[in-house]
Amino acid sequence: MSALNLDDFSDLIERPDSGVRRDAEDRREHLAVAPGSLGRLDELGEWLAAAQGAVPVRPVERAKVVLFAGDHGVAALDVSAREASSAHRLVRAALDGESPVAVLARRLGVPVRVVDAGLDCDPELLPDEVVRHRVRRGSGRIDVEDALTVEEAERAVRLGMAIADEEADAGTDLVVLGDLSVGGTTAAAVLVAALCGTDASVVTGRGGAHIDDLAWMRKCAAVRDALRRARPVLGDQLELLAAVGGADLAAATGFLLQCAVRRTPVILDGVVSAACALVAQRAAFRAPDWWLAGHVSGEPAQAKALDRMALNPLLDQGVTVGEGTGALLALPLVQAAAALAAELPVREKADEKDMAADSDGPGDGVAAD
Template sequence: MNLDDFSDLIERPDGGVRRDAEERRERLTVPVGALGRLDELGEWLSAAQQSVPVKAVERPRVVLFAGDHGVAELEVSGRRAGTAHELVRAALDGASPVAVLARRFSVPVRIVDAGLDCDPELLPDAVVRHRVRRGSGRIDVEDALTAEEAEQAVRLGMLIADEEADSGTDLVVLGDLSVGGTTAASTLIAALCGTDASVVTGRGGAGIDDLAWMRKCAAIRDALRRARPVLGDQLELLAAVGGADLAAMTGFLLQSAVRRMPVVLDGVVSAACALVAQRAAFRAPDWWLAGQLSGEPAQLKALDRMALTPLLDHGVTVGGGSGALLALPLVQAAAALAAELPERATEPAADEAEQAEAAEPEGAAGVEPSRDTKPADTTA
């Protein structure tokens, strides 16, 4: 498998349709610019859907890829290594932030186990049946995946994207449920952006103290030494310092762009996968929105590289798709406004007015009638 092949498969959203959407926006009763970024979102959706006016976003879905990362053994996360399945269980039980929001917004949630480090019996078969491997290697000293596992994970993501597109999903909120995932994601971003570990190291969704931050920074530094020699091959890079969940998310993003299915990115993990996907197919980011700023410096660096401006900045660091899901109502509002606001009444054209004036009968438009010039009779 060569991820560069996606470059020939992915097209940008229809530019002609977007111009039509912009022209329609100029005819609406609300002045251009008065709705701020909602105008841009509505036009982007029109181009993605190839529809003017834009269609409502009626079948969104949250898709979460789950996995454990061996680097968490170094205590670089606020959670214990190998406990990502607890995050999955909380989401399934409706007790996590993303589950609460999804319930409130009436959006279904799909969780895909790509590389959890737990017994499959702990979770439903619908979640674990696609697992690529149990956990991943410690990226500071060994590869996260074998080459075969990396390809299998990418193909898993492609399969999930096809299933969602075929089922009628019209927009995906993409996130992760992982322990140690931000360390792997930050390594990918640092490698692809050519920066140092200290520039991209954050404190993760669970929050870590200063000592854990220093351990995380050292782990990313060591992993970067292993990542830089394989920068020329995205699949090798994912195998070296990624993980099954990150490789699957990368495949999902690429295939979603092929299927013209818009995606809202959540935090640093989805941003890292998007950056890898952009490296393979430069048009792919045109199909993505950045849902929110997570506070991770690596995420900001990745979004800047892809020229994606986040929709929200509410300080939400919890991860798991929550921040991106909060942006969904904004996208739906943009679609509703673009589709349902009325257009201004058209005024008669100037040439039509002139033709109407020319058709008026003589004397009806201020023309004086002819007068008898014969002098009056003055004889007695």
């Protein structure tokens, strides 16, 4: 029996400071720009102020991209456009600055951290700092066997928790969370279907590499079979991650929960991070208050998970590549919201009276003929 109970996080996680949020809202009412004229940027600035516990909000200057990497045995069923056990190539591209997220991170000046939770490759193919955390080599084929043992799932969750602590201790003020996986969207679809009580076809998408119709049907069948294995363990999040998740998904779940404990805001990327967030929400209902949904990935399971958590994506640019790319695109929007909330001048009282008079309209107080 595992010593780790994810339900314990419910007592450890508090919501962002509601008093500070009210102060931020009050300050927004007195800025030189009319209330509501900045749209959702107002809401983002207030959310960030509550997360930081500071008014005016501080600028986001030490963001970090964190990518959990792993291979999934279910990829052997040709449910992905990528070859099974090839996630190390995605890692290599990210490390070499040749992937979309690496290009954007370089442009934005944001460091990228890759954590190997369960890649199926020889350690010599990657730098030591990437592979030193590996829980196991690859995850089991979830349609017929468990992805992990419960002990491995606990190790993976604790790995994610440790990474969250390292980032918080290093002063990271916001995390962009993504994944580097092959077969990961299949496992994510199973988790979402299990937790939302839906059928395989409702949550199964075509992945970031856009599989064809035959591959999609194979993926639906794999999700269906894995879903049968998931339902008996729905009462225990750790057993669920062991049965149909994977080392990278379990690590990301632990990471999200501990980030909420440490009051570190997170931008979620696509379906994999959304599925992990849904598992984390099942353990700690206040945890989603610390997360933003970066973008619409086009995966039906992501839409289902975000709807369940009441998270509204910031962007919809048709980006399906995954790997943290869409979430990183949303980072400048969050930074802009923080800058506007902090740097716009506060109106003088005389200006406020003028604005109030203008809002009355020229015809107010005039009697009709």
